[in-house]
Amino acid sequence: MRILIKDGRVIDPENGMDAVNDVYIVAGKIFAIGAEPDFFQANHIINAKGLVVCPGLVDLSVRLREPGLEYKATLESEMRAAVAGGVTSLACPPDTDPPLDEPGLVEMLKHRAKSLNQAHVYPIGALTQGLKGKRLTEMAELHDAGCVAFSQSDKLLLDTRVMMQAMQYASTFGFRVWLRPEDDSIADSGVAHDGEVATRLGLPAIPVCAETIALSKIILIAKETGAKVHLCRISSAEGVTMVKAARQQGLPITCDVAVNHIHLSEMDISSFDSNCHLIPPLRAISDRDALRTGLVDGTIDAVCSDHAPVDEDAKLVPFGESEAGSTCVELLLSLVLKWAEEINIPLAVAVAKVTSEPAKILGVEAGNLSVGAAADLCIFDPDQHWRVEASILKSQGKNTPFLGMELLGKVKYTLANGIIVYED
Numbered sequence: 017m018r019i020l021i022k023d024g025r026v027i028d029p030e031n032g033m034d035a036v037n038d039v040y041i042v043a044g045k046i047f048a049i050g051a052e053p054d055f056f057q058a059n060h061i062i063n064a065k066g067l068v069v070c071p072g073l074v075d076l077s078v079r080l081r082e083p084g085l086e087y088k089a090t091l092e093s094e095m096r097a098a099v100a101g102g103v104t105s106l107a108c109p110p111d112t113d114p115p116l117d118e119p120g121l122v123e124m125l126k127h128r129a130k131s132l133n134q135a136h137v138y139p140i141g142a143l144t145q146g147l148k149g150k151r152l153t154e155m156a157e158l159h160d161a162g163c164v165a166f167s168q169s170d171k172l173l174l175d176t177r178v179m180m181q182a183m184q185y186a187s188t189f190g191f192r193v194w195l196r197p198e199d200d201s202i203a204d205s206g207v208a209h210d211g212e213v214a215t216r217l218g219l220p221a222i223p224v225c226a227e228t229i230a231l232s233k234i235i236l237i238a239k240e241t242g243a244k245v246h247l248c249r250i251s252s253a254e255g256v257t258m259v260k261a262a263r264q265q266g267l268p269i270t271c272d273v274a275v276n277h278i279h280l281s282e283m284d285i286s287s288f289d290s291n292c293h294l295i296p297p298l299r300a301i302s303d304r305d306a307l308r309t310g311l312v313d314g315t316i317d318a319v320c321s322d323h324a325p326v327d328e329d330a331k332l333v334p335f336g337e338s339e340a341g342s343t344c345v346e347l348l349l350s351l352v353l354k355w356a357e358e359i360n361i362p363l364a365v366a367v368a369k370v371t372s373e374p375a376k377i378l379g380v381e382a383g384n385l386s387v388g389a390a391a392d393l394c395i396f397d398p399d400q401h402w403r404v405e406a407s408i409l410k411s412q413g414k415n416t417p418f419l420g421m422e423l424l425g426k427v428k429y430t431l432a433n434g435i436i437v438y439e440d
Contacts, residue, residue: 019061019062020061024036034364038050044393045384046388046390049387069393071382071392073348074318076320076372077107078092079341080095081325083112088413093317095132095134097409097411100297101321103348105380107165108140110377112170116148119157123161128159134432136294136432138380140166141176141184143167149174152185165192165194165246170289193243194246197255198230202223203226208293209224217335229405234247235267235269238262239267247270247271250307270377275292279355281298311369318373321345342416343414343416349396350423351418352366352422363398391431391434392433404421
């Protein structure tokens with residue numbers, strides 16, 4: 017298949033490109049950008065005039081809910097949701113049922129995902145057996161099966177000795193450890209940020225120090241072992257400050273933030289909307305603003321959707337009893353564009369936070385439009401308004417805090433390996 021994408025604004029942060037150009041695709045790869053190659057004849061032409069052509073989005077946290085949690089979502093539904101959001105590469109956390117702690121499970125997931133011929137799935141292996149925090153998994157075997165990193169997901173690693181062993185082992189083999197910084201003994205059964213809103217609503221709270229104490233431990237052990245650490249879903253201003261200081265010391269630490277947290281704050285839980293029950297919790301407005309600033313100055317490398325589809329019954333209960341999580345993979349692009357517009361940063365900078373930067377963290381060949389690279393592209397209309405309605409979401413989970421909101425920027429086409437996998 018030879019595809020010509022004509023007259024689009026091509027934005028490729030990795031290669032410093034932002035100009036109106038034609039893109040030529042042959043046999044699933046980027047064949048040329050700009051002048052038409054000799055003897056090129058397209059089988060299919062996409063008129064991209066007035067549209068932006070960028071690398072397919074790379075999402076660092078998309079729960080596909082398989083295996084074992086199909087009542088929340090299926091691989092088919094969430095892969096449809098991903099490509100509808102322009103996402104062509106995604107990392108799948110290990111908190112499935114059973115967890116991704118055996119090579120056979122990883123291979124099965126990759127085979128199932130590949131058979132759907134949509135987005136590329138990169139499993140994150142379980143750091144400990146059963147995510148129980150007691151014994152390390154066979155990371156080398158899991159890596160051979162296709163895992164690109166190792167994590168506890170939201171099952172926090174309480175034993176400091178096990179954390180050190182994990183980082184020592186990972187450092188030996190050059191594996192990256194992904195950790196969400198939270199001290200479970202302090203967070204306990206909290207569901208909201210420890211601030212005036214939680215106090216007024218009578219909700220059990222999670223203070224910022226639950227994040228910063230855990231961060232201190234992770235940073236110190238990373239410094240001791242030399243392990244490459246990725247910090248998942250930082251949520252506080254103090255956390256951003258600590259990450260910046262660690263990176264100034266030269267530690268190999270990267271960091272992401274959930275897209276919910278750069279738009280929402282503790283004020284959004286005032287109506288007891290269980291769709292705003294998230295992990296980590298939505299914090300103060302000052303924390304939200306610090307996260308936005310951290311993205312701009314590079315302290316925070318990437319934005320992820322933290323996509324977590326939840327069945328409806330788990331949200332139709334009081335806030336404190338509801339299951340945490342938000343459906344967001346289809347909204348990632350529009351919400352990042354909204355952040356960029358609100359703080360007046362170039363579109364190319366915003367696009368990098370969901371393409372080239374997360375690809376570097378994953379360590380995969382994605383997030384760019386280099387000649388010869390896989391033709392994974394997102395083509396979107398930056399000026400199209402659309403309203404977030406449950407009926408139009410492809411995800412099986414409809415649990416998003418942004419229901420009813422009008423957003424700007426709509427995906428028109430998604431291509432994976434040169435195949436049109438989504439068309440609006």
